[in-house]
Amino acid sequence: MHIPDGYLGPTTYCALYAATIPFWAVASWKLNKTLKAKQAPYLALGAAFSFVIMMFNIPIIGGTTGHATGATLIAILLGPWAAMISVSIALIIQALLFGDGGITTIGANCFNMAILCVLVGYWVYQLISWHSGAKSKRRLLACAVAAYISLNASAFVVAVQLGLQPIFEKSSIGQPLYAPFPMSVTIPAMVIEHLLVFGVVEALVTVLVITYFQKNDPAVLGRTSGINQSYGD
Amino acid sequence: MVRTKKLWIGIGVLILFTPFGLIVPKWFGAEGAWGEWSLEEIEKILGYVPEGMNHLAKTWKAPLPDYAVLGQSKGLVLEGLGYMVSAIIGIALTAAVMYIIVKLLCRKNGSD
16 A cells, blocks of 8 residues: 555645645644653554554455555554554655655655544544443454454545546646556555455454453553553553 | 563564565465556556656665565575564664654653
């Protein structure tokens, strides 16, 4: 899901930077207001987890691969603002150091995987887990559904971003300048593989980790909002 | 810090398994993620390289492209090891940057 340099034209990639930067600013401001120094290791862990989980490429029929992001998981454990920053840091390092995702598309990739995925995942989780106990099955259901839906939301948005390029970014002879495939191709390609496989993987990973916390440290799940929870106290 | 120690061990275990994230796709003959093709692959698919893509693709030359720290096409064992080393480097850097950012952000909040 990491969009490389060259797939999005300047209009799109600038727009996505413009969309992402306010979220980075708000997240930083929120963390600035609420974070305590001793919570630093937990956020470091979250960012590290996101990085490593994205290295597990899962092959599917058709010869392509995909991966989970951990975005919803981190949002559940550390709150959405911490999650936005954590996943963004992982993505930026992946782009700068390893060429996984472009530099022009850092805004886009962060928007898709660190902002949208986190927000959708977090809200769906809140909705389904409302007033449920920390160790309840409903919590696990909430995690699974939230993770699944959020990753698919990201996949859809990526497909739209790519599919918009051949419509608006064409050369004088009508040839695509950037991503060449229309939405009729990008949407099925991205969405089906995430609906059938990668979304399931994301849900599984999220549930597995939350189950671990339910068994070993349920206090972490005591409250479902923000970084002001028992983690680190 | 006891709580985080177990979690870091968990991350360590994941790192040990990262070569599978590279090897398993190869076993299945999978190439890469959809929509993340290189210029060469795009040329094979389309018969040409879109102008803008050709231009922007050169924006950045990553120091460790494709997580292949020990180089590419060096055989599965070395590539797997290289992948693991990349994971370690990436995770260490990500965790460090995140840690520093948090410390910068919470300077005023005290450590209660």
